[in-house]
Each structure stands twice: as C-alpha cells, then as structure tokens.
Amino acid sequence: MKAVILSLVFFILGVVGGLILFKNKITSVVPNFVQVPSPEPTKFLLENPPKESLVGKITSLSGDVSWQSRVDSTPSAIVAPRNIQQGEKIETGDNGKAVINFAGVSEINVFPNSGLSFVQTLPVNLVIAQKKGRSEYIKTGIIPLTVRSLHLIVEVTNSDLVVTVDEEKQVVTLEVRQGTATFAFNDLYNLSHLGKLDAGRQYVFRDRARKGLVTLLNNL
Numbered sequence: 150m151k152a153v154i155l156s157l158v159f160f161i162l163g164v165v166g167g168l169i170l171f172k173n174k175i176t177s178v179v180p181n182f183v184q185v186p187s188p189e190p191t192k193f194l195l196e197n198p199p200k201e202s203l204v205g206k207i208t209s210l211s212g213d214v215s216w217q218s219r220v221d222s223t224p225s226a227i228v229a230p231r232n233i234q235q236g237e238k239i240e241t242g243d244n245g246k247a248v249i250n251f252a253g254v255s256e257i258n259v260f261p262n263s264g265l266s267f268v269q270t271l272p273v274n275l276v277i278a279q280k281k282g283r284s285e286y287i288k289t290g291i292i293p294l295t296v297r298s299l300h301l302i303v304e305v306t307n308s309d310l311v312v313t314v315d316e317e318k319q320v321v322t323l324e325v326r327q328g329t330a331t332f333a334f335n336d337l338y339n340l341s342h343l344g345k346l347d348a349g350r351q352y353v354f355r356d357r358a359r360k361g362l363v364t365l366l367n368n369l
Contacts, residue, residue, distance in 0.1 A: 196220050198235035203270040203292075205233045205251040212261070213242025235270040241282065251275060253290035255305065260284065268297070283313045288328065299356040304331045308348070319356040324366055325349070334359060 207230050215224035219236035241263050249257040254275050263282025274293045287309050294305040298314045298321045308328025325346045333343045336359040354361035
C-alpha cells in the first residue's frame with residue numbers, strides 16, 4: 150500500500166513539473182511587441198489653397214457684391230477689387246455686377262443675382278460651379294475651363310459663352326456667342342450624353358427631367 154501511495158505522489162509531482170516546464174516554454178516563444186506610436190494626421194490648411202493654384206482678380210465691381218473666403222460660412226460685402234482663389238465664392242445682389250479675370254484662362258462677367266464657386270483653379274483645369282444667375286465666360290487662353298451648373302457640365306472651348314441658371318425652375322441655358330462649347334450630363338437612367346454647341350446656338354437643359362434642346366439664338 151505504501152508503495153502505491155509513493156508512486157502516486159511521484160506521478161503528481163511529475164505532472165506538475167511538466168506543466169511548469171511547458172508554461173515556461175510557451176512564455177519564452179511569445180514575442181515582445183513594441184508599441185509603435187500612431188503617426189500624426191496630415192494637417193490640411195483650410196485657409197490656404199494649393200500653392201500651384203491660379204489666383205484670379207476681381208477687376209471691377211458695382212452694386213451689391215459679396216465675397217466668401219475658404220474658411221467663412223457666409224459671404225461678406227466688398228466694395229473694392231480683390232484677388233479670388235480656389236475654394237472661394239462670389240455672389241451678386243439685385244444691382245450687383247463684377248468682372249473677374251484669370252490670366253491665361255478667362256474673363257468672367259457676373260451679372261445681378263448670381264453665384265459662383267471657384268471649385269478648382271489649378272493650371273490643368275479651372276472649374277467653376279455656377280449655382281444661380283447669369284454669367285459670361287470669355288476664353289482668353291489655352292488652360293481648360295469647365296463650368297458646372299446643377300447636373301450639367303460645360304467645357305468652354307475658345308468661346309464666348311453665357312450660362313444662365315434658373316434656380317426656381319431648375320433650368321440651365323447655354324448661349325454660345327462665339328466659338329464652341331461642349332456639354333455633358335447623365336440622364337435619369339444614368340446614361341451619359343455629350344453634345345457640342347456652335348456659335349449662334351443655345352441649349353436649354355431641364356435639370357429635373359435631365360433633358361435638353363438645341364435652338365438658334367435670336368439675339369445675335
């Protein structure tokens with residue numbers, strides 16, 4: 150009986166010793182992870198546009214004209230010429246008018262009750278969002294100029310183009326006085342459409358229906 154008890158004791162001690170040894174081996178192979186600090190997030194300077202972007206100039210203005218910077222939430226009235234750059238906006242009131250010049254790109258005549266956002270002014274392409282009113286774009290250089298109004302996109306190609314946006318009726322009218330313009334849009338079935346306008350023609354685009362019609366200009 151005594152021999153059985155001693156055998157049992159040695160067996161238990163052997164099991165315990167084996168477990169301790171196994172635990173030590175596992176601990177020895179667990180790698181020591183080094184905590185790497187998270188990189189600092191990229192700081193985007195909202196107040197400054199890209200350094201390579203073009204800077205335009207509001208060369209003349211009259212009446213009620215407002216300008217909105219990249220960091221402001223509302224426009225402020227201006228009474229004197231000033232620079233305008235990527236991310237900024239300009240609006241005119243009932244009697245407001247302004248002339249904006251981007252050297253090598255375009256001269257823009259902004260008429261009353263209009264609103265323009267200068268989405269991009271990089272040398273590869275100047276992109277303007279016209280949300281309302283009437284503006285004339287006179288191409289003066291080779292840098293591409295694109296105007297976006299509602300769901301219609303227009304490329305101004307060596308032309309004199311007038312864009313009118315009726316916010317209430319959701320209608321965009323393009324009038325090509327000189328040169329040509331190319332327009333594009335996706336219809337309600339997400340099918341792409343591309344068209345070209347020559348001098349003396351206009352295009353009336355009904356945004357809600359995503360359809361348009363080309364007609365002759367009567368005032369040329």
